[in-house]
Amino acid sequence: MLTRESTMSDCCSSSCTTQTLLKKLPCPVNGDSYKAVPLKTILHHIRQPWAWAGKDQAYYFCDDADCDVVYFGADGTTISRSALRTTVGIKDRSADATLCYCFGVSRADARANPQIQAYVTEQTKHKMCDCEIRNPSGKCCLKDFPTA
Numbered sequence: 001m002l003t004r005e006s007t008m009s010d011c012c013s014s015s016c017t018t019q020t021l022l023k024k025l026p027c028p029v030n031g032d033s034y035k036a037v038p039l040k041t042i043l044h045h046i047r048q049p050w051a052w053a054g055k056d057q058a059y060y061f062c063d064d065a066d067c068d069v070v071y072f073g074a075d076g077t078t079i080s081r082s083a084l085r086t087t088v089g090i091k092d093r094s095a096d097a098t099l100c101y102c103f104g105v106s107r108a109d110a111r112a113n114p115q116i117q118a119y120v121t122e123q124t125k126h127k128m129c130d131c132e133i134r135n136p137s138g139k140c141c142l143k144d145f146p147t148a
């Protein structure tokens, strides 16, 4: 077992620690390796979650804008963009793509005002964010902000 501290580095939420312990798996379509995502996250973004035949296995989030797969299971099944009710900002290169789902920050907002990143960082420190369910990646958006 890893200690709690060692699981917190990539996550602003204490509730997604188990996912960060899982090994990365390659996306069946683009072949790059990605981290696991909480099942809860998928249920908050997939269309008709009641009709989705999710299995009792780990699911992963592919953030490649050129890959249509958003989530994939350890068994190789995939969930594509069209199966979601949320537009995945990190997979969309347009200026109005949403980067921060907790506070509604678009890529254009983030580029135009660097203070926004500081604001989000501050809110995250105070646990005022809800990335695990609001962000389709299931993770904190800060790493997705454009670097100046």
Ligand SMILES: [Zn+2]
Residues within 6 Å of the ligand: 027, 028, 029, 030, 031, 062, 063, 064, 067, 068, 069
């Ligand atoms: Zn992919």
